[in-house]
Amino acid sequence: MSQAQGFLFFLILLGGVATLLRLVDRTRSTVPYPVLLAVGGILVGLIPGLQLPRISPDLILLAFVPGLLFEASIELDLPELRRRLLPIGLLATVGVLLTVAAVGTLAHLGLGFDWASGMLLGAIVAATDPIAVVNILRQLKAPAGLGAILEGESLFNDGTGVAIFAAVLGTIVTGHPSWLDAGARFLFVAAAGVTIGLGVGAMAVLLLRRHNEADLEIMITLVTAYGAYLAADVIHASGVVSVVTAGIVIARFGSRTGRLHGTQLVSFWNLFAFVLNAILFLLVGAALPTHELLSVGGLVVGGYLIMFAARALPVYVLLGLTDIRGATIPWSWRHMTFWGGLRGALSVALALSVAGTPGVDHRIPVVAYGIVVLSLLVQGGLLLPVADLLRLRRGPEPA
Numbered sequence: 058m059s060q061a062q063g064f065l066f067f068l069i070l071l072g073g074v075a076t077l078l079r080l081v082d083r084t085r086s087t088v089p090y091p092v093l094l095a096v097g098g099i100l101v102g103l104i105p106g107l108q109l110p111r112i113s114p115d116l117i118l119l120a121f122v123p124g125l126l127f128e129a130s131i132e133l134d135l136p137e138l139r140r141r142l143l144p145i146g147l148l149a150t151v152g153v154l155l156t157v158a159a160v161g162t163l164a165h166l167g168l169g170f171d172w173a174s175g176m177l178l179g180a181i182v183a184a185t186d187p188i189a190v191v192n193i194l195r196q197l198k199a200p201a202g203l204g205a206i207l208e209g210e211s212l213f214n215d216g217t218g219v220a221i222f223a224a225v226l227g228t229i230v231t232g233h234p235s236w237l238d239a240g241a242r243f244l245f246v247a248a249a250g251v252t253i254g255l256g257v258g259a260m261a262v263l264l265l266r267r268h269n270e271a272d273l274e275i276m277i278t279l280v281t282a283y284g285a286y287l288a289a290d291v292i293h294a295s296g297v298v299s300v301v302t303a304g305i306v307i308a309r310f311g312s313r314t315g316r317l318h319g320t321q322l323v324s325f326w327n328l329f330a331f332v333l334n335a336i337l338f339l340l341v342g343a344a345l346p347t348h349e350l351l352s353v354g355g356l357v358v359g360g361y362l363i364m365f366a367a368r369a370l371p372v373y374v375l376l377g378l379t380d381i382r383g384a385t386i387p388w389s390w391r392h393m394t395f396w397g398g399l400r401g402a403l404s405v406a407l408a409l410s411v412a413g414t415p416g417v418d419h420r421i422p423v424v425a426y427g428i429v430v431l432s433l434l435v436q437g438g439l440l441l442p443v444a445d446l447l448r449l450r451r452g453p454e455p456a
Contacts, residue, residue, distance in 0.1 A: 096434075097338060117409050119286060121337050122219075123300045125402055127282035128330035129212050130304020131323070135312045137205035144206055144379050144386060148394075149213030152371030156183045157221055159367035160360075168359050174418040177225050181408055181425040182364050184218035185211045186401025199449040203390045207397055215403055216298035220247045222407055223295060229416045249294030254302025257285040261303065262310045271321040278307065278322065297403075334402050349423050350430075356420060357427030361435075364428055368398045389447040396443050399436050400429045 138145065160179030164170045170178065185207075224242035261281040265274060285303040286296035350357065372395040376386050408425035411417045 117337075117406050118296070119283070119290070121333050121406050122297060122403060123282040123286040124326075124333050125330055126212070126215055126297060126300045127278065127304045128326040129208065130301055131278070131308045131311065131326060133208065133212065133305065133308050134201065134205055135308060137201050138209050141202055141205045141209060144376055145209035145213060147375040147378065148206075148210040148371055149217055152210070152375055153183045153214045153217040153221065155371050155374075156364075156367050157218075159370055160363055163363040163367070164360065167363065168356055170418060170421075173225070173229050174421055177222070177229060177411070177417065178360065178421055178425055179367075180218060180222035180225050181411075181421070182360075182400050182404050182428050183221065184215045184400070184403050185398045186403060199444065200390070203393060203449070206386075206390070206394060210394075212301055216247070216250065216295060216301045219297040219403070219407070220250070220295045223293075226411065226414070226417070230414065246293070246295040247298055249292060250289050250296065250298030251302050253289045253292075253294060254285050254299035255306065257281055257288060257299065258303035258306025261307055265307070265310060274320075274322045275325050278326070281307065337402050337405055350427050353420050353423050353427070356424045357431065360424050361428045361431040364400070364432070365436075368395055372398070389449060392447055393444065393449060396436055397440070400432045404429050 157176060157179035160182065161172065161176035164175035164178050165172050168175075220243050223246050224240070227242050258281065261277055264277050268274065268277070281303055282300055285299040289296040289299035372391055376391050376394065379386055405426060408422040408429070412422040413419075
């Protein structure tokens with residue numbers, strides 16, 4: 058199959074998958090569409106001789122990450138987020154650090170990776186992506202506070218996780234891994250990312266105040282999302298932190314004015330994020346073929362079990378600390394937060410971005426992708442039974 062034929066096949070395949078998944082989503086299926094995307098990516102990897110278009114690692118992050126993060130940012134329920142700020146803050150900061158340290162240590166001791174590679178694996182899979190969980194919980198009419206914790210943690214730990222990822226990868230590329238160097242890099246990329254995000258978000262709000270046309274609002278937010286990422290990336294700061302910050306600034310504007318919710322803007326971003334997810338998983342199926350995944354199957358299973366076990370540390374320890382401040386979180390919420398810590402598109406993008414990078418163990422991106430797939434298939438596939446077991450249908454909302 059030629060490159061042109063492969064590209065045409067990719068467009069047809071993408072259109073078919075997107076249409077099918079939208080139909081599934083409209084029927085309110087209990088099978089989350091990211092699970093189906095993961096299966097589709099595996100099947101793509103099994104097609105012999107298929108040559109889908111390849112894109113560079115930097116372009117992967119620039120093309121997919123800003124859109125996915127910005128869509129999640131503007132959809133935030135800010136009043137509910139403020140109510141759950143303590144548990145969200147703990148999970149998205151200390152929780153990410155604990156996850157990276159736990160996964161990195163166990164990957165070194167149990168899977169045989171060196172310390173730097175183990176920590177890089179931990180940084181890739183540290184960020185959660187609970188879109189499938191939140192969709193199911195909304196269908197079940199579960200408590201809004203639980204959804205806010207899962208969404209808030211995911212959004213903020215994206216920034217923390219990618220900042221740590223950039224710091225760890227930077228030390229590996231230099232050839233001299235160092236905790237001190239990684240820590241200094243983390244502080245810089247995070248602080249600079251927040252500063253740029255605030256500036257870009259503020260400029261976007263000024264433009265949105267002056268224009269109330271749907272087409273212009275869509276263009277302004279598109280430029281904001283990708284401009285914030287690119288501006289931070291140019292100075293080697295965290296584009297993820299910058300996009301999230303800019304998105305929250307615009308979400309606050311929308312919450313105060315009521316202009317952005319229920320409009321064409323939100324519908325556009327929902328569809329755009331859906332298409333980005335579909336493209337990303339199909340590209341992964343070509344970039345990391347299934348036969349490569351099977352060749353490191355033992356490491357993938359071991360890595361998934363390590364990631365799953367490491368999730369218990371931030372959830373049960375850190376959420377337990379909120380009881381001291383009087384913000385009691387029901388045990389059923391904690392169990393769902395533990396089970397619902399799926400990994401998704403961001404981890405896939407980070408895994409692809411390090412494939413072929415000098416100094417990085419070639420098994421890391423394949424193992425990381427395998428962990429994401431298992432997370433979606435196992436935890437995502439059993440979301441509804443677990444939610445029913447925890448009696449989360451129309452559950453009570455604690456103060």
